[in-house]
Amino acid sequence: MHRYRSHTCGELRASDVGTDVRLSGWLHNRRDLGGILFIDLRDHYGLVQLVARPGTPGNEALSRLTKETVVRIDGKVSARGADNVNPELPTGEIEIEVTEVEVLGEAAPLPFTINAEDGVNEERRLEYRFLDLRRERMHRNIMLRSAVIAAIRAEMVALGFNEMATPILTATSPEGARDFVVPSRLNPGKFYALPQAPQQFKQLLMISGFDRYFQIAPCFRDEDARADRSPGEFYQLDVEMSFVEQEDVFRPIEKLMTDLFEKFGNGRHVTSPFPRIPFRESMLKYGNDKPDLRAKLELVDISDVFADSEFKAFAGKHVRALPVPDTAGQSRKFFDGLGDYAVQHGAKGLAWVRVGEDGTLAGPIAKFLTETDVKTLTERLSLVPGHAVFFGAGEFDEVSKIMSAVRVEAAKRAGHFEEGVFRFCWVVDFPMYEKDEDTGRIDFSHNPFSMPQGGMKDLEEKDPLDILAWQYDIVCNGIELSSGAIRNHEPDVMLKAFEIAGYDRETVEHEFAGMLRAFRLGAPPHGGIAPGVDRIVMLLADEPNIRETIAFPLNGNAQDLMMGAPTELDETRLRELNIQLRKPAASVKEKADAKDSVARDTGAK
Incomplete structure (x- = not known):
């Protein structure tokens, strides 16, 4: 038999019952039921359940080992009882009766749990990335x-x-x-x-x-x-x-x-x-040049409608409207929620109106709209009863950024967002x-x-x-x-x-x-x-x-917390590379912190 394994942890099935096997892997989890140990052994290929009964060499060894210790076990494949079959595992119909255990790599106490997503912070995960990569996800x-x-x-x-x-x-x-x-x-x-x-x-x-x-x-x-x-x-x-x-x-x-x-x-x-969308059209309809087409809503430039308006909030500004159909059943909470969302993305607020059963507009800014405004908006936006319209006004780039986010969020909240698809496009x-x-x-x-x-x-x-x-x-x-x-590719053109x-x-x-x-x-x-x-x-x-x-990414500050990069070079290496360092001057705060540190170390007051 091979020194370390005859099978992997993910390949044994009911057809292997009665077979003598050798497995190697990590101790993933352990449960003690009345002295009988049930161990989940994990390798790259999957997970299998081990059984170590009281009085056996395997029970004594496995009871004291920490999780994530690497072991080699010998044993015999047996069928699980009908009540103990685990349909979630490919190996869920069998278990291994352990007869021998060899420790290949003992694990010290772990900095965080491997077999559960326990909310450990990212910096810790990146410091111990080799452990983080053992997690199933x-x-x-x-x-x-x-x-x-x-x-x-x-x-x-x-x-x-x-x-x-x-x-x-x-x-x-x-x-x-x-x-x-x-x-x-x-x-x-x-x-x-x-x-x-x-x-x-x-x-x-x-x-x-x-x-x-x-x-x-x-x-x-x-x-x-x-x-x-x-x-x-x-x-x-x-x-x-x-x-x-x-x-x-x-x-x-x-x-x-x-x-x-x-x-x-x-x-x-x-x-x-994949649709082809011109850049300028994308900026107007979606507010950015990377549109999420799962959102079945589009923005409309209505700046001309309010170019000479007496409504100061819109007059002379770039104004973009977002018509949202089928909102008749939405409560005020829906409108206020989108307003709060817009504020989170930099807006001062979010103006809106809704179209009633008789075609009239109601909402916080309805009273500022003239009959001509209402008629033009109704035609331009193809408004019908049940529609709501959200407005953004200001500088072009600012309005685009805010309303692009509102467009997607409104689609999600109003049921106009397509889940479970990949929607590509070319801009x-x-x-x-x-x-x-x-x-x-x-x-x-x-x-x-x-x-x-x-x-x-x-x-x-x-x-x-x-x-x-x-x-x-x-x-x-x-x-x-x-x-x-x-x-x-033409030099003169370039x-x-x-x-x-x-x-x-x-x-x-x-x-x-x-x-x-x-x-x-x-x-x-x-x-x-x-x-x-x-x-x-x-x-x-x-x-x-x-x-x-990414297996081994840098953190948000471009640091490798696991390997300690970037590192400093010693003077010999710097001379070899003909480099002389000029470090940035310390800030006022850094100087004050250094002074306090010296005072604490020397006992000075």
Whole structure:
């Protein structure tokens, strides 16, 4: 028999009754019923029940061992009594009569419970991540991630893409976030950068003549954490294609996402085809550029209705309305609750009216609406009895942010939200440029390496704020999975695009010398996209935080609490790397705290 096991803990069945077996795993749980010990033994593959009767060597050994101790047991498979069968377990019809126990790795007292979700705080969980990963939910999430990545690879190869690796040590690049930099020992005073994305390399692969590339690529960005963004590093499905237009990129990605989410979505259906929603339409109808289409409500811009109104709360402001049907049975609590929700998202309040059986409007602001206002709103919003309308007024961005949240919440509370589905969409036609409200400067609004839709002609003839780019995002259930673009592969067009954003030719030639050199030596039209693997798994696992789907994530402060990173380097290592540290000056509070600490240590008053 094998030194450690003849079977795994998850594979024994009723057909194995009478078999002598050897198992190894962790002591998951223990119950003492009148001296008879019932032990749940767990390994990667599952869980099986052990029985150690009084007076046996197994009973004595197992009674004193702590949970999570690793043991090897020998025993015989027996059938459980009919009343003791556990239908929740694949091994629930059998148990193992223990005859011998060997301790392989004894566990000290645990910092938190493994076999229950006991509300331990995240910092503690990350400090002992190897224990946290033993929990059923976390183990399931990491195995889901593994299966998803394997499925992605298989499908991409089937779609005709070739997996290729790109460098990890590279040059710094203005990708929109801070680089992580690595000092070069052999080149004193110089630094590598970890790639924020393989953007330039995958474009160079297309210029090199490789037609369809993909990679499960690690990316590194020194940015703050969010629920759907892990600080430090993340993984994306990096894709690039030659001789393509926008729809050519969409087709394989739609097939991949449909197949992936149908396979691993636990019964949740993928609605298709994926609609194409222009950026400006998305901002008006949904209040953001990552709409949650499970909410079956849309916002309507009614600013013109109140442009010259005497109602000061709306007059001259951007006003967005949210009509909500079938609210006749809703109490005042429904309206007040949504108002409170809007306040939580930055609103000063939430104006509303409701349509009565006779078609008249009632509510806190009904008295401020003229007959013309009522008539226009009724026609514009297709109001009928039972409708309610919520209003947001103010600056465009502020109203968009608040009303986008209200739209989804109102849909959930009023029964206009579709559960159990994955609703994808493409957001397209992003503006190439935007204006900084403080400086008035024109800058890129998205990816500076995207092709403007009208090429050089639009760059020369149009107002920059009217120029659209061949840029697109793929969104699922209100989560942006990826941005992508058809690339600007023409040097003159690229130089002109940067000129409009305030970059002179010399700067662009210097910063992107490698790319421009490649473009001038025969570059095909190409485009791509890079869906986030972490976000895909987060959606499939139905987890609210991306760190729950990553084996060893950093915490919100970009720290690895388990390994103690980041760490300081000693003086010898710093000299070897030709680095001299200049620590930030201590704040007034830090100086005062230090002074108090010294006083306490010395007994001074």
